[in-house]
Amino acid sequence: MMHPLRRDDYTVGWVCALDVELAAAQEMLDEEHPKLERDPADNDENLYTFGSMSGHNVVIVSLPAGRIGNNPATAVAAQMRATFKKIRFGLMVGVGGGVPSAEADVRLGDVVVCVPAKVFGGVVQYDVGKTTASGFERTGSLDSPPQVLLAAVKQVKANELRNISKLDEHITKLERLTAFKRCKAGPDILFEAASRHEGGQTCDKCNSNQHKAREPRNSGEEVVTHHGTIASGNQVIKDATVRDKLSAELGGVLCFEMEAAGLMNSFPCLVVRGVCDYADSHKNERWQAYAAGTAAAYAKEVLRVIPSTAVDKTPALDKIMNQRTTKRRLDNDSTRKSSKRARLSRRKGKFDDLGHDEDNRTSSEDDENGGSGDDESGSSGDDESESSGNNQSESSEDNDSVSSGDTDSVSSGDTDSVSSGDDESGSSGANDSENSRVDEQTDSESESESQWQ
Numbered sequence: 001m002m003h004p005l006r007r008d009d010y011t012v013g014w015v016c017a018l019d020v021e022l023a024a025a026q027e028m029l030d031e032e033h034p035k036l037e038r039d040p041a042d043n044d045e046n047l048y049t050f051g052s053m054s055g056h057n058v059v060i061v062s063l064p065a066g067r068i069g070n071n072p073a074t075a076v077a078a079q080m081r082a083t084f085k086k087i088r089f090g091l092m093v094g095v096g097g098g099v100p101s102a103e104a105d106v107r108l109g110d111v112v113v114c115v116p117a118k119v120f121g122g123v124v125q126y127d128v129g130k131t132t133a134s135g136f137e138r139t140g141s142l143d144s145p146p147q148v149l150l151a152a153v154k155q156v157k158a159n160e161l162r163n164i165s166k167l168d169e170h171i172t173k174l175e176r177l178t179a180f181k182r183c184k185a186g187p188d189i190l191f192e193a194a195s196r197h198e199g200g201q202t203c204d205k206c207n208s209n210q211h212k213a214r215e216p217r218n219s220g221e222e223v224v225t226h227h228g229t230i231a232s233g234n235q236v237i238k239d240a241t242v243r244d245k246l247s248a249e250l251g252g253v254l255c256f257e258m259e260a261a262g263l264m265n266s267f268p269c270l271v272v273r274g275v276c277d278y279a280d281s282h283k284n285e286r287w288q289a290y291a292a293g294t295a296a297a298y299a300k301e302v303l304r305v306i307p308s309t310a311v312d313k314t315p316a317l318d319k320i321m322n323q324r325t326t327k328r329r330l331d332n333d334s335t336r337k338s339s340k341r342a343r344l345s346r347r348k349g350k351f352d353d354l355g356h357d358e359d360n361r362t363s364s365e366d367d368e369n370g371g372s373g374d375d376e377s378g379s380s381g382d383d384e385s386e387s388s389g390n391n392q393s394e395s396s397e398d399n400d401s402v403s404s405g406d407t408d409s410v411s412s413g414d415t416d417s418v419s420s421g422d423d424e425s426g427s428s429g430a431n432d433s434e435n436s437r438v439d440e441q442t443d444s445e446s447e448s449e450s451q452w453q
């Protein structure tokens with residue numbers, strides 16, 4: 001058996017949540033490496049799997065048993081980042097609830113990959129925001145995946161079109177294990193959105209007249225990959241009406257899951273989800289293992305198209321995060337300074353009716369923005385409550401970095417291009433996070449979906 005590598009030899013961090021996701025990830029390794037000695041000084045409680053995959057040294061971690069959701073994901077990834085300082089990028093790989101629509105023929109076992117689409121950078125946290133007179137307003141924006149991973153997604157797609165993708169090969173290899181066989185998962189049935197599950201582990205009692213008619217796929221198209229927005233939140237969505245309503249509000253999402261929002265701003269990564277149910281009342285766990293396998297196989301394909309030399313040229317995550325933090329601080333400072341300047345000139349305008357043109361312009365911008373909780377004192381947003389599921393320091397930086405709608409898009413776009421070269425256009429509105437009404441839920445089932453009903 002080979003000697004253990006050093007910590008600094010590991011450049012890819014792979015995060016998953018469920019045991020089947022961990023098993024699928026481990027099975028994708030070309031070679032498993034011996035465990036590294038733990039250093040008690042690290043204060044790191046994660047258990048890691050080490051190995052090589054498609055020429056990269058990968059360290060895999062899963063959330064602790066019984067812990068799912070954004071907060072545990074944030075904590076586990078933060079520990080991993082602190083222990084493995086040479087990690088260049090992350091992969092968040094697992095299952096999710098698919099959103100079939102006229103635009104995307106999402107089916108069980110398909111793979112969904114987060115890429116910037118419309119106003120979002122790849123992942124949107126749908127359950128963080130504030131309640132206003134006109135309804136619930138989503139706040140906060142999440143960073144896009146690193147550029148090298150977005151480039152790899154394109155490359156994988158090109159390989160699929162050229163019929164030289166090895167996705168099927170990886171999946172077939174995994175299917176030698178009984179748990180991961182597609183035939184074990186059962187039929188892929190989509191019910192009409194209005195149909196309710198009649199109870200029990202299976203849909204035997206559910207009305208088969210409510211099955212949605214779909215054309216069978218061509219042979220050789222068992223697993224299709226979809227690229228677009230992934231919705232992340234702390235609740236399990238298991239209601240087709242809620243699913244479709246949220247998706248419509250967000251401009252069309254491909255799947256729902258529960259961890260990605262906890263990572264995007266603190267652990268730059270690509271989110272890959274195998275579709276294991278349709279986020280409706282009929283959801284069960286029968287497709288989980290197979291879907292975990294297709295997602296892991298896709299992630300392996302992503303690594304296969306990234307030369308390890310390209311990884312060496314990518315700055316380590318720690319460096320990226322420091323740049324982001326610094327950039328956000330600078331944005332903070334400049335936003336506060338300009339608000340202060342604007343306020344001063346507005347006050348000056350009140351005393352001095354002459355009013356320079358430029359001052360007036362600044363004043364009116366400030367007026368426009370002024371309502372959004374911009375703190376008069378210029379201090380760091382003391383009146384903002386921590387609300388988001390991801391409670392990393394970076395994300396709270398993000399929250400208070402933005403005091404107004406307009407500067408928001410500028411600053412988040414900028415932050416991105418500085419740190420990872422993404423050209424994400426600004427995202428979802430103001431970032432202040434008062435009155436958030438997130439019900440944190442780390443348990444697997446939710447009572448609180450009624451919020452969207």
Ligand SMILES: [Zn+2]
Binds near residue numbers: 196197198199202203
């Ligand atoms: Zn059912």
